């Protein structure tokens with residue numbers, strides 16, 4: 001393959017500020033990737049997912065197919081704010097590429113394109129292949145997971161092309177996650193003159209954190225993290241309001257049910273007399289576990305790896321992706337079918353140049369074995 005050509009195309013995707021909230025940037029990336037697919041003669045369409053996010057992009061060789069042999073999934077957005085590209089555009093050294101979203105996951109999007117560019121004409125004729133690229137994965141796919149879910153239900157399997165791990169491993173399971181906001185409403189009062197008339201939302205918040213932490217079960221990998229707190233207005237005022245933002249992670253969906261019910265019960269009861277607590281779930285991704293059907297798919301990927309001379313290893317990882325949603329629908333789903341990278345969501349994010357070509361071959365082989 002022409003690696004320089006690949007890197008040129010990658011640069012056009014990386015050097016656009018396209019954090020989930022930068023809607024025009026996400027739309028720009030959608031336009032770029034759509035036109036690359038159009039040049040290959042594939043059917044493409046942009047999908048309106050509402051005014052809060054950029055467009056999705058759907059690509060297929062057989063858009064009218066009742067069932068797709070494979071659904072390939074990637075996301076157009078990054079976590080980086082506007083201005084990031086000006087500070088650190090894509091750059092390269094002898095072995096790695098760097099830049100915002102270079103491995104999470106602009107190169108994954110491009111690997112799908114390159115894998116299909118080299119697909120045997122007979123396979124392209126025989127198989128029904130769909131690609132879904134969503135604009136809001138980094139904020140939990142709130143506006144796109146139903147769209148991807150509907151496509152997944154029409155598909156025999158789902159391959160999410162997030163980057164492979166730094167050691168080359170693919171991803172067979174992912175923790176589930178849920179985000180909550182806790183809002184505490186107390187009674188304001190002068191802290192010197194009449195503190196007894198106040199009910200401190202901050203006191204309630206402080207107590208809640210200890211109760212929330214106690215819901216963790218480290219043996220099972222269930223963790224709760226209050227990562228953000230806000231509250232109060234001045235040191236001499238009993239705080240009227242406070243907010244806590246909570247992140248919950250779990251390997252088992254039963255564990256999540258336990259935590260969800262316990263949180264609701266705790267908040268209903270309240271943490272401090274006179275302060276009410278309201279609990280809002282802001283996002284939720286079920287845990288992705290390797291079902292029997294998924295294990296069969298793993299065997300196929302391992303066979304494809306043997307044919308391509310690429311050793312296949314697997315990891316279970318704590319971060320969520322769109323794979324969580326499609327796996328929860330019962331569709332065999334694997335992840336990490338992009339090139340190798342690490343440092344996601346940070347300025348050190350990198351992509352291993354030597355992994356680009358073999359991982360394109362691997363993805364193409366997995367698809368042609370369907």
Ligand SMILES: [Zn+2]
Pocket residue numbers: 075104105137162
């Ligand atoms: Zn990603």
